[in-house]
Amino acid sequence: MNVRRQAVGLLGWAIVTFLAAALGARASISAAEFYAGLALPAWAPPASVFGPVWTLLYALMALAAWLVWRQGGWRAATPALVLYLLQLALNVLWSWLFFGWKQGALAFADILLLLVLIVATVVAFHRVRPAAAWLLLPYLAWVAFASALNYAVWQANPAVL
Helix, strand or coil: CCHHHHHHHHHHHHHHHHHHHHHHHHHCCCHHHHHHCCCCCCCCCCHHHHHHHHHHHHHHHHHHHHHHHHCCHHHHHHHHHHHHHHHHHHHHHHHHHHHHCCCHHHHHHHHHHHHHHHHHHHHHHHHHCHHHHHHHHHHHHHHHHHHHHHHHHHHHCCCCC
């Protein structure tokens, strides 16, 4: 694969990944205000932490997808890349369920399924390019933490979520 094709591929995976981020952010426009009005556990991070963390995670995710794609394009890694796109869709859906539509139970179900798909993506990426799997581990850890936070916030705010 020539350098130009690799650069276009990296740009493409970055666009796909950050487009998903933008779609999720659209649901989260007033997330900071909404989050501030919720009963939160003592271990909940401040709203200002989420933006920088997610920006870094999306960059790592795009890089991981690109590394897998680089191993031979779609033909060589179709199952792994389809898993990546599926988990990305669930990631976007979570923002809409939790912040946009304020559906705590559905958001929790979504994030649990998202965790399963992230694990499957990590395994699939590892088979193609182990470094790509390692790049997804911070994302997996953050979503596991977010799952616990989703549950705690949902339980503490039944009238809102």
